[in-house]
Amino acid sequence: MDKWTDIKERLRHLGGAVKLLADGYELTLKKAHDGKKIFVIVYVNGAVEGKWTETKDEKPVYPEGRFWRPMKRAAYRKKVYAHAKRAFGKKEADRMVTPRVVGVVPTFGTEGAVVAHLKKHFPDLEIKAEEVA
Structure with a gap:
C-alpha cells in the first residue's frame, strides 16, 4: 500500500x-x-491562523x-x-465573471481532495511515525 492510499485510509472515518x-x-x-x-482540516505545526x-x-x-x-x-x-457585456464589452465582462483565487482555506471537502492537493504540490512528503507511550 502506498502512502497516499494509507493517508486516505486513516482519514476514512470521522475523527x-x-x-x-x-x-x-x-x-x-x-x-x-x-x-x-464533514470535512478534512489541515493544521500546520499544530495551528490554524487566520492571517x-x-x-x-x-x-x-x-x-x-x-x-x-x-x-476561487x-x-x-x-x-x-x-x-456587463453590453455595458463594458465582451473582454471586460469575461474578466468580471472568471473565477480567480481570492484566498486559501484550511478545509477540504473529502480525504481524496486533500490527498490530490498534497500529491500535486508535495510529492515527497512523509507520514510521521506514531510515538508509543
Missing part, C-alpha cells in the same frame, strides 16, 4: 487523523464536522498557506454577464 512531514513543516490532517458538513489565508497574485502570502485549499471566486455572478 480519523494522520501526521505528515512536508518541507520542514508538520501537518496534522483531521476529519471533523461542524454539525452540517495565513491571505493571497497576492493568486499565491499564498505566508508559506503555511501552501498546504491549504485555494478558494468571481467578482460577479454569471447571471450579470449579459448586462
Whole structure:
C-alpha cells in the first residue's frame, strides 16, 4: 500500500487523523464536522491562523498557506454577464465573471481532495511515525 492510499485510509472515518512531514513543516490532517458538513482540516505545526489565508497574485502570502485549499471566486455572478457585456464589452465582462483565487482555506471537502492537493504540490512528503507511550 502506498502512502497516499494509507493517508486516505486513516482519514476514512470521522475523527480519523494522520501526521505528515512536508518541507520542514508538520501537518496534522483531521476529519471533523461542524454539525452540517464533514470535512478534512489541515493544521500546520499544530495551528490554524487566520492571517495565513491571505493571497497576492493568486499565491499564498505566508508559506503555511501552501498546504491549504485555494478558494476561487468571481467578482460577479454569471447571471450579470449579459448586462456587463453590453455595458463594458465582451473582454471586460469575461474578466468580471472568471473565477480567480481570492484566498486559501484550511478545509477540504473529502480525504481524496486533500490527498490530490498534497500529491500535486508535495510529492515527497512523509507520514510521521506514531510515538508509543
